[in-house]
Structure formats: structure tokens, C-alpha cells
Amino acid sequence: xxxxxxxxxxxxxxxxxxxxxxxxxxxxxxxxxxxxxxxxxxxxxxxxxxxxxxxxxxxxxxxxxxxxxxxxxxxxxxxxxxxxxxxxxxxxxxxxxxxxxxxxxxxxxxx
Amino acid sequence: xxxxxxxxxxxxxxxxxxxxxxxxxxxxxxxxxxxxxxxxxxxxxxxxxxxxxxxxxxxxxxxxxxxxxxxxxxxxxxxxxxxxxxxxxxxxxxxxxxxxxxxxxxxxxxxxxx
Numbered sequence: 001x002x003x004x005x006x007x008x009x010x011x012x013x014x015x016x017x018x019x020x021x022x023x024x025x026x027x028x029x030x031x032x033x034x035x036x037x038x039x040x041x042x043x044x045x046x047x048x049x050x051x052x053x054x055x056x057x058x059x060x061x062x063x064x065x066x067x068x069x070x071x072x073x074x075x076x077x078x079x080x081x082x083x084x085x086x087x088x089x090x091x092x093x094x095x096x097x098x099x100x101x102x103x104x105x106x107x108x109x110x111x
Numbered sequence: 112x113x114x115x116x117x118x119x120x121x122x123x124x125x126x127x128x129x130x131x132x133x134x135x136x137x138x139x140x141x142x143x144x145x146x147x148x149x150x151x152x153x154x155x156x157x158x159x160x161x162x163x164x165x166x167x168x169x170x171x172x173x174x175x176x177x178x179x180x181x182x183x184x185x186x187x188x189x190x191x192x193x194x195x196x197x198x199x200x201x202x203x204x205x206x207x208x209x210x211x212x213x214x215x216x217x218x219x220x221x222x223x224x225x
Contacts, residue, residue: 004153006153008151032211032212034213034214036216042218042219043201043216043217043218043219044154044201044216045216046213046214046215049211049213051211088153088154090214092212097142097159097161098156098159098169099156099212099214100156101146101153101154101155102153103151103152103153104151104152104153
């Protein structure tokens with residue numbers, strides 16, 4: 001089992017709809033969880049971080065964490081074509097010295 | 112202008128040659144990381160360093176070497192022993208005293224070996 005798993009997609013969502021991205025992880029002691037956005041040919045950009053169970057909202061983005069079920073998700077409301085990118089889920093391991101990344105989900109927002 | 116710089120943006124080398132990728136930061140971050148990304152893949156950790164003059168192997172260190180002589184710099188050498196060096200290389204940093212453990216990435220170097 002991979003340490004961090006994501007559906008590689010592609011995930012296609014119409015403009016204005018909600019995009020839902022999911023991620024599961026295997027290490028029960030992981031404490032910090034991150035979502036990065038990566039445009040084609042560019043480096044990853046941190047867009048959300050979450051540390052406790054529940055929801056965390058930042059503008060159109062909502063991160064959801066459920067430690068008991070070992071999953072973290074990212075919701076993008078009112079999706080825009082500029083949200084089209086690959087979204088990487090990352091989880092801390094080994095006392096947070098390291099991050100482990102999922103393979104990423106490619107999201108396409110259709111106008 | 113604060114941030115993380117990686118140079119060059121694109122690098123071409125012949126097989127059998129060693130090549131060194133630069134990563135410099137002026138964020139005063141203690142921890143620095145090197146990742147490799149292949150097409151359609153996530154990031155894989157090559158090496159990381161928490162403090163000057165100390166570094167640890169990541170998951171795919173074979174064929175790579177690093178040094179950390181200065182806080183600001185963490186160069187990565189891709190040696191001829193690396194069997195498939197063509198990839199997108201990313202440097203990241205983290206503040207040692209950050210409670211959030213977030214890592215921030217430089218713009219990356221795309222290496223092509225033929």
C-alpha cells in the first residue's frame with residue numbers, strides 16, 4: 001500500500017461547479033496535511049494546510065480531514081478554468097521531518 | 112526579493128557526465144530538500160538537510176550527492192551512476208521553527224540527459 005494515495009484522474013468538472021479531490025494515507029501518526037497546486041511545467045504551490053479533524057475554509061477552498069478514516073479532501077467551490085492544474089496531497093511522516101506526496105490528481109475545469 | 116532560486120531552469124547533459132543543480136534561499140530557513148518528479152508522478156525525496164553540515168538520504172538517493180556548507184545553499188549533484196537522470200528537480204525549504212511544517216518550493220530545474 002502506498003503511503004499517500006490519490007485518484008490520478010483526470011477529473012473533469014464544469015465551470016461553476018464544486019470540484020472534490022480525495023487523498024488517503026497509511027501512517028496513523030501523521031499530524032500535518034497539505035494540498036499543493038501544480039500548473040503544467042511549474043513547481044508546486046501550497047494552497048491549503050490542515051492539522052485537526054474537521055473543515056478548514058480559505059476563500060473558495062475547503063480542506064477536510066478525518067484522521068479516524070485516514071483521509072483528507074479538498075473542495076473547490078465555484079470552479080474556474082484557472083483552477084485547472086494537478087493537485088498534490090502531502091502528509092508529514094517521521095516527526096514531520098519529511099513530507100510524502102501522492103501522485104497527484106489532474107483537474108480540468110470546462111468552460 | 113526573498114525566495115528560493117534554482118538554476119539553471121533547463122539543463123542538457125550527455126550521458127556519463129556529472130551535473131550540479133543549484134538551490135539558493137534567502138528565507139533564513141534551516142531545512143532544505145531535493146525532490147525529483149517524473150511525468151505524471153508525484154514527488155520523490157532524494158536528500159534533505161535540517162542544519163548546516165548535516166544531511167540525510169531520502170527514498171531515492173542512489174546516484175545523487177549533496178552538500179550543505181552554508182545555510183543558504185544546498186546543491187545537488189547528479190552523478191553518472193544515476194541510471195535515469197532525466198526529470199524535473201525541485202528544491203524546497205522549511206523553517207525549522209515553523210509549527211506547521213510547510214515546505215515551499217523553488218521554480219525547479221528540468222534536466223535532460225541524452
